[in-house]
Amino acid sequence: MNAAGETPRSGKQARSWWRRQRINALRLSALVVLPLLVAAQPVIAPGSLGHALIDSAGILLVIAGVIGRFWCIAYIGGRKSQSVFQDGPYSICRHPLYLFSTLATVGLGLMLGSLVFAVLIGGITFAILSRTAAHEEVFLRKEFGTEYDDYAARVPRILPDVTLWRSAPEVTARISTLHGNFRDALVFLGFIPLTRLIMWLRESYDLGLYAVI
DSSP states (O other), X not given: OOTTSOOOOSHHHHHHXXXXXXXXXXXXXXXXXXXXXHHEEESSOTTSHHHHHHHHXXXXXXXXXXXXXXXXXXXXXXXXXXXXXXXXXXXXXXXXXXXXXXXXXXXXXHHTTOHXXXXXXXXXXXXXXXXXXXXXXXXXXXXXTHHHHHHHHHSOSSSOOGGGOOOOSOOOOOHHHHHHHHHHHXXXXXXXXXXXXXXXXXXXXXXXXXXXX
C-alpha cells in the first residue's frame, strides 16, 4: 500500500509493491520458524548415515536453487516487463525464479535433518511466492492482454511441465541483472552455514526440546 493505505495502481508500481510484500512476508516467516528450528531435535541423529544423506540432498537442492536462479536470469535478462518471455525455463513454468527459490528452502529443511521441516519451510515459501505470482499476473494480463492469457493457459505457474521445453539456440545475458541476482544467491548459500550454526547451538546448549522426523 502507498502512504494513503492503497495498493499502487500502475502495473510497474504494483508489481514492485507486491515484491516488497513478498520479501517482508518471507522475513516474518523466517523470524517465526527460526526458533522452532533451533529448538527441534531431529529423529535422524546427526553423524548417522541417514543424516549425512539427507544433509547432502539438502546442500544439492540449495546449490540447484542458486544455479537455477542464475539460469533463469541469464535467459530473461531485463526483458521480463517488456514482453511475454516464453523460452528456456520460462517455457516450462511462468515463474521459474520462484520454483528455484522454493527448492532452495526445501534444501534448508533437509540440511537440518528433518523431512518435516523441509515440507514446512518449502510449503510456506511456496504459498507466499504463489500468492505473489498470482497478484503479479493480474498486472501482466493488463499489460500484455491475450498474449499473456494464452501463455498462462498453456504453461503452469510454478510447478514445471518439462514436456513444454523450448529454447532459442542463443541467449544474451545482461551482466547488470546477473549482479543483482548474485545478492539473492548469497542469501541462499547462507543457508549452509546457518544450518551448521543451528546444529552447533543444539549440541552445545542442549536445545533439542522436541523431536521431529
